Amino acid sequence: MNLLFIFLLVRLITTICTNAQVSDPCDVDLLQLSLNLEYLEAEFFLFGALGHGLDTVAPDLAMGGSPPIGGQAARLTPFLKDVAKQFAFQEVGHLRAIQEAVGGFPRPLLDLSAANFARIMNDAIGETLYPPFNPYANDINFLLASYLIPHVGLTGYVGSALYLNDSSIRTLAAGLLAVESGQDAVIRALLYQHALLNLHPHSITVSETTSRLSALRNRLARSAEDRDQGILQPWHMWSGGVTHGNIIAGNNDSVAFARKPAEILRIMYATGDERKPGGFLPNGANGTLAQSYLTDGMVASECSLMPPIDFYYN
Numbered sequence: 001m002n003l004l005f006i007f008l009l010v011r012l013i014t015t016i017c018t019n020a021q022v023s024d025p026c027d028v029d030l031l032q033l034s035l036n037l038e039y040l041e042a043e044f045f046l047f048g049a050l051g052h053g054l055d056t057v058a059p060d061l062a063m064g065g066s067p068p069i070g071g072q073a074a075r076l077t078p079f080l081k082d083v084a085k086q087f088a089f090q091e092v093g094h095l096r097a098i099q100e101a102v103g104g105f106p107r108p109l110l111d112l113s114a115a116n117f118a119r120i121m122n123d124a125i126g127e128t129l130y131p132p133f134n135p136y137a138n139d140i141n142f143l144l145a146s147y148l149i150p151h152v153g154l155t156g157y158v159g160s161a162l163y164l165n166d167s168s169i170r171t172l173a174a175g176l177l178a179v180e181s182g183q184d185a186v187i188r189a190l191l192y193q194h195a196l197l198n199l200h201p202h203s204i205t206v207s208e209t210t211s212r213l214s215a216l217r218n219r220l221a222r223s224a225e226d227r228d229q230g231i232l233q234p235w236h237m238w239s240g241g242v243t244h245g246n247i248i249a250g251n252n253d254s255v256a257f258a259r260k261p262a263e264i265l266r267i268m269y270a271t272g273d274e275r276k277p278g279g280f281l282p283n284g285a286n287g288t289l290a291q292s293y294l295t296d297g298m299v300a301s302e303c304s305l306m307p308p309i310d311f312y313y314n
């Protein structure tokens with residue numbers, strides 16, 4: 001009687017603590033991998049738009065994780081500030097939805113500093129820009145910094161599709177994917193309007209900068225082909241050469257490509273190595289999949305051990 005009571009109590013507490021309704025290992029692990037990216041997006045857009053982050057807006061969702069490094073209000077026109085605010089609260093919603101569905105973990109340490117973005121931009125351009133790239137300086141710079149993030153999340157959601165088991169989680173992932181790709185399309189369309197302007201005060205165009213950032217993502221992910229592309233292409237695959245515009249990135253049939261979990265981490269760490277944290281996540285991402293790489297398999301994810309994972313993604 002006593003034991004049963006304790007058992008029920010422990011189960012109740014566990015349920016309340018993790019808030020999870022789903023226990024399939026891939027459902028939990030893949031959505032929790034995305035949770036890291038949603039934290040990053042939420043904090044970046046909140047700080048950019050409002051000058052403060054989750055700890056002010058929705059402290060419970062941070063679950064006691066360390067505050068981000070270097071977030072700040074961006075110098076934005078009222079129009080872009082409004083767009084950034086909308087993105088920010090979309091991301092807050094995504095955090096809530098994922099935590100409710102599969103349980104969460106404390107916000108990982110995030111590096112939103114101008115210096116971190118400047119290093120990534122230097123890597124992309126292949127030289128040390130002076131003055132350094134500052135994501136918070138103006139609309140175009142903020143859009144270029146934003147170009148880096150939701151697209152990675154969306155390719156991760158495409159990659160999850162094969163492994164999500166529970167239909168309610170598949171539906172959630174489809175809904176998250178839809179809004180992430182909406183954000184990516186808005187960011188790319190706004191950059192496309194200024195494609196031929198220079199990245200002030202440097203003599204490289206906005207369009208060329210997006211191509212270099214996409215090439216950097218391809219390089220860091222070590223993916224099989226150059227799938228990631230900027231907003232202008234020499235000819236456009238699906239258009240038969242009728243336009244150079246590429247405001248929505250996809251393959252020849254305009255189908256978005258998938259990235260596997262290790263590729264997502266290689267990009268977010270900016271190290272090209274899922275076992276070497278850095279970049280936006282100086283201490284690494286949390287959740288079983290990310291931790292399995294950081295601990296040499298001491299934390300095992302049943303999901304990452306499923307055989308077709310590499311076959312499917314390449």
Ligand SMILES: *[C@@H]1O[C@H](CO)[C@@H](O)[C@H](O)[C@H]1NC(C)=O
Nearest residue numbers: 023024025026164165166167
């Ligand atoms: C996948 O979902 C089905 C039905 O919802 C369930 O019976 C099965 O155990 C799940 N698979 C895993 C690996 O959890």
Ligand SMILES: *[C@@H]1O[C@H](CO)[C@@H](O)[C@H](O)[C@H]1NC(C)=O
Nearest residue numbers: 065104105106107108286287
């Ligand atoms: C990772 O998440 C677990 C809960 O799943 C938590 O106990 C741990 O402190 C987190 N690690 C970091 C570095 O935040």
Ligand SMILES: *[C@@H]1O[C@H](CO)[C@@H](O)[C@H](O)[C@H]1NC(C)=O
Nearest residue numbers: 225236237238240251252253
């Ligand atoms: C896409 O189309 C171009 C031009 O028709 C072709 O050269 C290329 O091989 C195609 N790529 C794939 C992955 O099918």
